Amino acid sequence: MTAPLSFSVNARDGRARTGTLSMRRGDIRTPAFMPVGTAATVKAMKPETVRETGADIILGNTYHLMLRPGAERIARLGGLHKFMNWSRPILTDSGGFQVMSLAKLRKITEDGVTFQSHIDGSRHLLSPERSMEIQRLLGADIVMAFDECTPYPATPEQARHSMELSMRWAKRSRQGFDRLEGAAAGSALFGIVQGSTFENLRRESAAALLDIGFEGYAVGGLAVGEGAEVMFDVLDYTVPLLPEDRPRYLMGVGKPSDIVGAVRRGIDMFDCVLPTRSGRNAQAFTRRGTVNLKNARHQDDPRPLDEACRCSACRSYSRAYLSHLVRAGEILGAMLLTEHNLTYYQDLMQGLRDAIAEQRLDAFIAAFEAAQAEGNIAPMGAD
């Protein structure tokens, strides 16, 4: 069996690192941001435009896809890549997080989670074995272990109980994945560290995962309301528990400042709905902070959203036009703002990669923070 994934760290700056994750369907430059393609589409974007923003990999959601259009249907149609016309790597989550946040009448047992679809009320089961099977049917390049995302806040007892369940499920995920010959098909399995905000639990969880052995390691259970300071604190003691030669993925993060702080702490991969969801909600991320296109002052502003941005929304349109599209509820507004936000995120990742490669990450972060703060007070900048 050839390794489904090879990871090389090309440069380091403090705990931060930049490198390349090589997979059968393409290379992923790290630190990497993965746009979220929940229902087999990065919302309001053609896949070729997603690629043009700089994305090397996208994320698909097991929970949504198993319910609609169904994993077996996607497999019959040739897999998720062909279905959605994205030939590069895809990471799928395990469904564990969303079954807890979206499904109805859910019941957790040792075996897994039974639930009703939020779409049509149909009954389903997600277990480590079924999650592996679904992700295999979809044809994911990176498969995530099935876990329980521990709710926040949690008592030490709740967090331990949840983490220990996730670790038993991690072992069953590994076994289920290996039985399905996912690795032989070129896909990799990542384990997920849980343990909430408790260092001893994170330590036990990381040790349990390393004992099982995964191609990469994710940090889960963060960005669930604990705040950036607590999140960074957890990363400070959790990241060093993970092997140097494996990619590290912080799930569901986050705002630009969260990503910058996590990269500094040694994280290699991110995903978040923020750039896409904000793009459909008139909210733009720029080099000078966030801009709300609903604000009246943009209606007569002939300038681009972000003068330094290469995206087509910034090259070809004014703030006045984007403001008009938002006010008129036009689909093109969602299209252009999503494209801009994803471009901004990818350019931020490229800036971080370059800064790490050139050993000037501290200066890059200082400049990033100053520009964001400037936007917050500048009369024509962010709002």
Added chain:
Amino acid sequence: MTAPLSFSVNARDGRARTGTLSMRRGDIRTPAFMPVGTAATVKAMKPETVRETGADIILGNTYHLMLRPGAERIARLGGLHKFMNWSRPILTDSGGFQVMSLAKLRKITEDGVTFQSHIDGSRHLLSPERSMEIQRLLGADIVMAFDECTPYPATPEQARHSMELSMRWAKRSRQGFDRLEGAAAGSALFGIVQGSTFENLRRESAAALLDIGFEGYAVGGLAVGEGAEVMFDVLDYTVPLLPEDRPRYLMGVGKPSDIVGAVRRGIDMFDCVLPTRSGRNAQAFTRRGTVNLKNARHQDDPRPLDEACRCSACRSYSRAYLSHLVRAGEILGAMLLTEHNLTYYQDLMQGLRDAIAEQRLDAFIAAFEAAQAEGNIAPMGAD
């Protein structure tokens, strides 16, 4: 003053003709279909994609744009072309049709129409002079005379009263347009023949317009519920009333079969919301008839929507995927189906132009009708 527009007929087949309408911002191949860009955007499409479908000219709506974002605002921002990033010709309607179908508390007098905005209730006036001014502020290449679209059905008395008002407004439109030096700026003014379904009124209307003199002539007051047979009957006696050396525009038409029938009767230009609106409503036009992507049988169909189509929806995606996007309410579904429908319409126009140039229009139309009918009975075709 140089002519704002030159029109050359390159070939004829019966009453049908193909030619080129040359304007400052580009050539328009006729017969031409103009996608509708109501609110300064062809809905769910980037302008570069509209161009890729084959559109030489698009239509903008005076009524919508005067209310939001406002004609003066667009003028301050450099005009509609720059605002919406479309550098080729734009035709704007006069607002006359939509003020009657969309506005509230409207009141028609000899002077014009006073009304309340359907968006915010603000009070406005549209008159021949104000319509010319607005279309000039927008920077339209082809400006339409302000008229009343006669409701259908109408008594001969109602139709005469309405037509005569429109002819007085046509004269004021010509005077208002000329005072604003629209022609000097490279734009052309089209008059609109009214008269409902009464041949004597259509004849009087055409004579009145020719007496005033316009750069092109539109047929208005059709596609308002009279049906294809009556519409074709009106065209049979109205088109020969119009000068051979000027472009003829059938407003608001239509279904592919309507366009084909009107081209055969000598019409050069069309506009309609059908391809764009249908694209947002899961309805696709294909070489084998219309396809409703909501139909369950498409869910597992790996074939493209239309195997002969060059658009990206047909080249890169299956019916199963398009069906999934529609069911999930994804924006990408509207994007891809709109792109497909506009491509289908533009390819139909190219087919008509080629057939006229090669004197085989009858054979082209027979093949078109046979393929559409076949789709209606084929098990995997249209529905």
